[in-house]
Amino acid sequence: MTIKREVQASVKDERLVEKRRDQMIKGAVTLFKEKGFHRTTTREIAKAAGFSIGTLYEYIRSKEDVLYLVCDSIYEHVSDRLQKDLDNKQGTLANLKQGIANYFRVVDEMQDEFLVMYQEVKSLTKDALPYVLNKEMEMAAMFEKLLVLCVENGELDLSERQLKLISHNIIVDGHMWSFRRWSVQKLYTIDEYIELQTELILSGMKLKGEHDGDL
Amino acid sequence: MTIKREVQASVKDERLVEKRRDQMIKGAVTLFKEKGFHRTTTREIAKAAGFSIGTLYEYIRSKEDVLYLVCDSIYEHVSDRLQKDLDNKQGTLANLKQGIANYFRVVDEMQDEFLVMYQEVKSLTKDALPYVLNKEMEMAAMFEKLLVLCVENGELDLSERQLKLISHNIIVDGHMWSFRRWSVQKLYTIDEYIELQTELILSGMKLKGEHDGDL
Amino acid sequence: MTIKREVQASVKDERLVEKRRDQMIKGAVTLFKEKGFHRTTTREIAKAAGFSIGTLYEYIRSKEDVLYLVCDSIYEHVSDRLQKDLDNKQGTLANLKQGIANYFRVVDEMQDEFLVMYQEVKSLTKDALPYVLNKEMEMAAMFEKLLVLCVENGELDLSERQLKLISHNIIVDGHMWSFRRWSVQKLYTIDEYIELQTELILSGMKLKGEHDGDL
Amino acid sequence: MTIKREVQASVKDERLVEKRRDQMIKGAVTLFKEKGFHRTTTREIAKAAGFSIGTLYEYIRSKEDVLYLVCDSIYEHVSDRLQKDLDNKQGTLANLKQGIANYFRVVDEMQDEFLVMYQEVKSLTKDALPYVLNKEMEMAAMFEKLLVLCVENGELDLSERQLKLISHNIIVDGHMWSFRRWSVQKLYTIDEYIELQTELILSGMKLKGEHDGDL
DNA sequence: AATGAATGAGTATTCATTCAT
DNA sequence: AATGAATGAATACTCATTCAT
Incomplete structure (x- = not known):
């Protein structure tokens, strides 16, 4: 903390x-x-x-302090925004979708900052690393909590291992909007991206027939 | 090319x-x-x-040439390996799963290289950028091709926009194994990771009941 | 002055x-x-x-003013103390010995200050140099005066050139107690140092026999 | 060593x-x-x-290395010169006088170097200090050895404590020629300085009468 | 009189790159 | 083809000094 x-x-x-x-x-x-x-x-x-x-x-x-300050400020901003949004959410699917959408929009608005941060964190000295990892954990944890609520509400049926992975996936899908902008932002608007990703996250691919069994 | x-x-x-x-x-x-x-x-x-x-x-x-050479060599290695595997695959779900698994394993074996490459590409001068983006496109394209085959085979029912996004997602889920190793590799073995991710990619989350409709 | x-x-x-x-x-x-x-x-x-x-x-x-003030204050202190002592001394050998002893004791008490001063005077700008040299002259002059008295009193038989050199020697033997502390202060207590140096100053080495002549 | x-x-x-x-x-x-x-x-x-x-x-x-190199080179030079001279000396008074004269002349020839060295050694980092002190010890030890020979030869009658102090005095009297040049070199030529100092070292002041006893 | 924020000239050190051998 | 000594532009950081409050 x-x-x-x-x-x-x-x-x-x-x-x-x-x-x-x-x-x-x-x-x-x-x-x-x-x-x-x-x-x-x-x-x-x-x-x-x-x-x-x-x-x-x-x-x-030192110069590195500037980088730390920059990273810290970005995290602050994003966490704040997400926290505020996710805190008063119940464990319904609709809420989950809203949460994802909200997060993706934050990334969209702060794409440059995200890009800078993730490309430069590695330049922080080792002693700043725990701080960064901790922040990343916190972000994933927010979604994890929301997913747990959904499971408790009976809206989702997920094991803990699945649920943890999904929260990481959501975070990374967000990053993707910033990192792979050269490709992804050419193909979709942010609204389309949100819609498509949400769909994939929630329902996976559309499998035809029932081959499903052998998974 | x-x-x-x-x-x-x-x-x-x-x-x-x-x-x-x-x-x-x-x-x-x-x-x-x-x-x-x-x-x-x-x-x-x-x-x-x-x-x-x-x-x-x-x-x-120049020094930058070294970085370029390094990146190029990594891409070469990875593409080669994936190409060889994906080329003689048919459009069946089983093949798709094998393809994903194979890719994830490559990432696992070359995690360090992946880490280096993605953290340093931005240090390449602007004129090397097209090359890098092209390579990234190629990688995604391999999965895209496989997905297209599956659709043509009637194993999957996906629009082109969905299919393109999914191929990016697969690529990024692979990277994740290397980037977020501090978290993900603590939670799962590579085998578990492959299994869980494949499941999520193909079937999405387990939704309970039929709220599905409102997506 | x-x-x-x-x-x-x-x-x-x-x-x-x-x-x-x-x-x-x-x-x-x-x-x-x-x-x-x-x-x-x-x-x-x-x-x-x-x-x-x-x-x-x-x-x-300017910063250098601080150094000047420091040096000045040390000189003030030392001169004061010596002046007071030497002023009311007659030209007897006993008085001379007391004067030397007193000076050596001042150096002993203010060793740190002496060290600082002599190691840093060179950092004073050129325009402060005349002041420093003058102060040094004054210090030597005090002993010179005392020696002159001794000669006038018939207690010593020294030419002016000898007498001037001796006064410098006394001053420098004092400094030595501070500068070469790492060696000298390991070998002698201040009392022993005073006794030995006084003896050497006054009587020189103990020559055996009469080879003396060829000096 | x-x-x-x-x-x-x-x-x-x-x-x-x-x-x-x-x-x-x-x-x-x-x-x-x-x-x-x-x-x-x-x-x-x-x-x-x-x-x-x-x-x-x-x-x-580092910059400090330059200073170290300078000091080292000066020591080397001086030690060499003294060693060569003092090594083949017997323990006669004449030899001692020659040794002193030779040392004073070295100081005279290298006055600038001496000035630089003694004013700047304190700028060496702590880890170079032992080296410097050792060198200083060595220099004094050369004269000590010569004095010991003289005592053994029966030319001088000195206790060890006296003998050690005298060797330090000789070293410092040499330094004086460089440090107090502004005064000493105005009063004497190097030849005169050598003659006068040697006389003082060997015979002390000319005491008149026999008050000598009360020392 | 006292404060302390602002300034920018100054400096040690590094490192990519060249080129004579 | 290989070497490694020479180069100097570039750069993080310091610190004496000023001046508005």
């Missing part, structure tokens, strides 16, 4: 720290999107954030 | 070029796996390959 | 200036002792002095 | 390493003399040595 690695700032004023970091993150995302983390210089980040290199380092300790 | 960007070598002897590049790729994969592309130096690559930095540059033009 | 380079302060209240500078010097000596002048930052000095970096600069113009 | 901390070079050719390091040391001494270690940049060192910054780092690992 609180694996959150605090990023040290020299500046005391907490409000200011938050403000400056927001500027920083905004600038950094744009740059990372364009050129990736490694090819972006700290000076560029400072400039994009609207202050000097010296000021940048008043709010972070 | 042949978007293949040729990597220039100063050395003429083609046989030697291939030999040296193999040494290079082998060394590079290990290093990229450990430290990523950016944190690996050309000197390290040369050393791992068993020759001097000067010699390295007799066989490539 | 008054080559003293005045260090400018923005603050007018003289009393306050002195107070703040004392805090500053105290903090700085500790830091310089540990890490040397160059490796100590102005922020650290301010913090050690108990006020902010902004305030520090209300009392000095 | 072999506390010598080896400075790593990337270049293999030992001959070349030595050559380049000589260039480096020569350039560095000049610069350190002028501006001190901290105010000298690595680029300046490279330039003064006659090669590029990249090349500089082929022969050292």
